Structures are given as C-alpha cells and as structure tokens.
Amino acid sequence: MKICFETFGCRLNRSEALAEEARYLAAGHSVVKTHEEADLIVIRGCSVTRRAEHDSQKLIEHLRTKYPSKQLRIEGCLDEKTEAPPIYLQADKSLIDNAIPVSTARAYLKVQDGCSGKCSFCIVPSFRGSSISENFTATIDKAKRFIEAGYHEIVVTGCNLSLYASEGKRLPELLFGIAELSNDCRVRLGSLEPWLAAKEVVDAIAEHENICRFLHIPIQSGSDRILQEMRRPYTVSDIDELVHHAMKRVPDASIGCDIITGFPGESDFDFFSTAGLLKRLNFTNAHVFPYSERPGTLAAGLPLSVPRELRKARAMELSNLVRRARERFAAKHIGREVEIIIEDEKHPSGWTSDYLWCEIKNLMNVKRKHSLRVRVLEARRDKLIGVGLK
Numbered sequence: 001m002k003i004c005f006e007t008f009g010c011r012l013n014r015s016e017a018l019a020e021e022a023r024y025l026a027a028g029h030s031v032v033k034t035h036e037e038a039d040l041i042v043i044r045g046c047s048v049t050r051r052a053e054h055d056s057q058k059l060i061e062h063l064r065t066k067y068p069s070k071q072l073r074i075e076g077c078l079d080e081k082t083e084a085p086p087i088y089l090q091a092d093k094s095l096i097d098n099a100i101p102v103s104t105a106r107a108y109l110k111v112q113d114g115c116s117g118k119c120s121f122c123i124v125p126s127f128r129g130s131s132i133s134e135n136f137t138a139t140i141d142k143a144k145r146f147i148e149a150g151y152h153e154i155v156v157t158g159c160n161l162s163l164y165a166s167e168g169k170r171l172p173e174l175l176f177g178i179a180e181l182s183n184d185c186r187v188r189l190g191s192l193e194p195w196l197a198a199k200e201v202v203d204a205i206a207e208h209e210n211i212c213r214f215l216h217i218p219i220q221s222g223s224d225r226i227l228q229e230m231r232r233p234y235t236v237s238d239i240d241e242l243v244h245h246a247m248k249r250v251p252d253a254s255i256g257c258d259i260i261t262g263f264p265g266e267s268d269f270d271f272f273s274t275a276g277l278l279k280r281l282n283f284t285n286a287h288v289f290p291y292s293e294r295p296g297t298l299a300a301g302l303p304l305s306v307p308r309e310l311r312k313a314r315a316m317e318l319s320n321l322v323r324r325a326r327e328r329f330a331a332k333h334i335g336r337e338v339e340i341i342i343e344d345e346k347h348p349s350g351w352t353s354d355y356l357w358c359e360i361k362n363l364m365n366v367k368r369k370h371s372l373r374v375r376v377l378e379a380r381r382d383k384l385i386g387v388g389l390k
Contacts, residue, residue, distance in 0.1 A: 001029045001087065004038035008056050009046025011190050013076055015108035015157045017044045018101035020075075020086070026099035027091035035067060040087075044076035047123055049292040053078070077127040100142075100149050105343040105350065105368050106188070107146040111139050111174060112158030120231045120298035121260065121291070124159065131163040136174065139166075143178045147185045152371040153212075153341045154178060155188045162193040172200040179208040184371070186341075186353060188212040191258075194219060194242045195234045202242070206249040214355040215246055216285070218258035222277030223270035226263050229302070236277060243281045254329060254354035256285030259318055262311025263291045264302035271314050278321055284329040285355060286322035290315045323382070330356055330379040337389070342370050348388070356384050363388040 003024050007017040020042065021031055032038050041063055045056030056078055063072055073082045088096055101107070114128040146154055156178070158164065164171040178187050187210060192198055194217050205211045219239050221227050227235065246253055259274060278286065290311035293300045333356065340350035340358045345368050348360040358374055366372060366388070374386040 001039040002032045002037055003029055003040045003042060004032050004035055005042050005044070006059060007044045007076075008052055009044075009048060009077065011108060011155065011157045012110060012113070012159055013044050013046060015110040015155075016076075017042070018104060018108055019099070019110065020088075021103065022099035022101040023086075023088045023096050026095045027088035029088070031103075035063065035070075038070065040071040040073060041067075042073045042075065045074065045078035047077045047079075047127065047294075049289065050294060051292065077124060098145070100145050102149055105341055106153040106155050107149075107151040108155050108157055109139070109143055109146065109178075110134065110157050112161055112164045115160040116163060117160065117233070118231055120229065120302075121263070121294065123294045123297055126296060128159055131160060133164045133166045136166040136169045136177070139174065140177050140181070144181055147182050150369055151185060152369060153186050153188055155190060157190040160193060161190060162196045162198065170197050170200075172197050172204045175201065175204045175211060176208070179204070179211050183210055186210040186212055186339075186371075188214065189216070191216040191218055193217070194239050198242050199245050202246045202249050205246075205253070212353045212355070213250055213253040214256070214285075214353065215253060216256040216258075217242070219277075220258060220260050221263065221266075221270070222274035223266070226266055226270050226274075229265060230260075230263065230299070236273070239277065240281065252354065254284045254356070255281070256355070257283050257287075259286055259288045259315075260291050261288060261314040261318060262306040262308075264299060264306065265304040266291075266306055266314075275318060275321060278318060278325075282325055283322055284326045286319065288315045288319045288322070326382045327379070330382045330384060333376045333384055334379055335376065337373055337375050338384070338386070339371055339373055342366050342368050342372060344368075348372075352384070356382065358384040358386060360388045361385060363390075 005017050005021055007013055035041055043060055047053040074080050112133045114131045115125050116131045143154055161171055164174060192201055192215055220230055222236055224236050338352045340352055343350040348363055348366045352358050360374055373389040376384045376386040378385045
C-alpha cells in the first residue's frame, strides 16, 4: 500500500509517527507525500489546545469529504481513534520490532508515555493515561541502532520525561547510558519538568559534553498563586533553584520554557511576576501560549476568565521579551566555533547544541544527518551565520 502521514502536535507525536512509518516500510509498504497518491492516510491528532483539536478534526473531515474511498487511520490524542490493528502487524515480527526511522536528520527516541500529574488545565492524561516507561535495556539497544543507522543526534522524547523509571533507573541514568554509547552522537533532552530528578539531569549534562547544552522547562507561570491553581507540583522558588543550579553547572547552556498566560484569575500582578521571572532567569527560548479552555478539565470551570484579547496581548509581550534575550544570546556566539547537525542539504544549515539555527556560507557538498564544525561570523537576530571548518 501507499501510505501518507499527517502529524499534529508535540515531539512525542512526531516520534510515534516516525516509528510507525518505519514499521510500515519494514512490512513492505511505501510512504508517499500527498493525499492523492495514498491508499491509506494516517492522521495522528492533537488535543492539547482547542485550536490543535479543531485543526486535527478539520483535516479529518476534509479528507473524508474529498477522498471518500480512501482508508483513514486516526491515532494520537483524539476522542475518535481507529480500533482495528495497523496492517504492518501482519508482517514478520522481528522486522517490525527492529525497524528504525531513517527519514529525519535527527533521531527521535520515545522513552516514556502518559502522565500521572493532575494539572487543572491539561487534557493529555485522559488520552494517554498514567505514566509508563520504556524498558531501560531495550531503550539503550534502540539508541545503539539509531547510531548504527548514521544519526549524530538523538532527541529523547516523552509525555513527562521526569517520570521515567525502569529497571531501577531514572532519567539521569538513562541520559548517562545513551551519552556513553558514542562520543560522535549527541543527546538532546526534549523537556524537563522542574521537579523530581531535575537537578541530577543538569549534573548529567554537565558531565557529558555530548549531551546538548539546552534545557526546556515547562514552568507555565511565574506566580505561585497561579501555579497552585494550575495544580503544578512546584513553586517559583523551585524554578529559581533549578535554573541557578543549571547556570552554575552548565554556564554555556540555553534555557527555554513553556508559559501559559491568561489563566483564569491571572491578575496584572501575576502576569508581571511571570515577566519578572523570565527576565531574572534570562530564558533564551519560550513557547508562550494564551490560555485555551479545554472541556473536561478542572480549569475550564474556573471563574474570573481573562478576556481573550488580553491573553493574546500578554502572550505577545512575553514572547517579545524572550525574543530579545534570545537575540542577545545569539550575538554572544560571534567568533565562536559551534557544532551543527545538517538538516538542510540545499541550504546547508542545522541546530547547534544550545538550540540556535546556524547557516553555512562556504560549503555546499554536505550531507544530511552529518555533524559539522562551524565558525560563527555573524548573528542575524537569533540566527547564526558562519563558515564550515573542513
């Protein structure tokens, strides 16, 4: 069969879609880019926000109307899912179990799924259930196979990576295990909740040069009162402590975050507290979301709703604040050498360890997935421009 994939949402969804694509290929099917070519269209949806759910459902309805004779398979975080087993299960089990995605520049390694948290704004546990971790030994073996397939970066993904636990090992030990497989392959952590083993994860980064100098922390708010309403299991003081620990142990690291602004009851003081936290801790990357009511969550029934236009205005202000910090961070790289993993062969470019996009001026014959040293000549806003070092 000819199969087309449509994937919405987070890195975890992308990791799952890539793994499924590899299993279909191992079973003898082919992957195509357009709906017109496909016999089967696999949609992996997302419901983390009302907009994401709407976009997922809109595509499904469009495909059903335009291609009534084509097979659709619906997966991911949506109420509607395909119950029938995927057709690749009919193939040789050993081929399926050992299938490795090869279509991306960086490998996405899923190590954990689900979440045992009870955040008042989050719908994800109702789709993915409680936390479950991939087997430690099997995960290390899969990471080896990624390296053998030619990858020079492995992105560790999960729904809540801080909850990883298998064979008596937690996330810090898992990162150690993957990092020690090869000095020629770097390891990137998807995100890190500011609790449980977070400080030990920072220590693992400090002790292994091939673990990327980038932390993404879903802090959500800089107000203790709002964090309590969100039912987040930490305080602003905990965030401060973790980031200062990271600054001390990995002083060259870039630190990013997720922020929700306009949560029910968020006052001007709460908002200014969040802005103050972003300035104080010098976050250089941020995904800022205006709060979106999700039916079925506790937060959807809270009083004191913040007007939508104010949510958007606050989100824009916080995004601009962090953008300026990111541009200052990028400018510090001028004259330095960085390593990138080539993602775009036609216009040679890729991500640095500390998550800045870097373009190469002087080399054209470079291959996707390969790592390359680059001397940075300039920074255009938050993008680096440099020359490749042969």
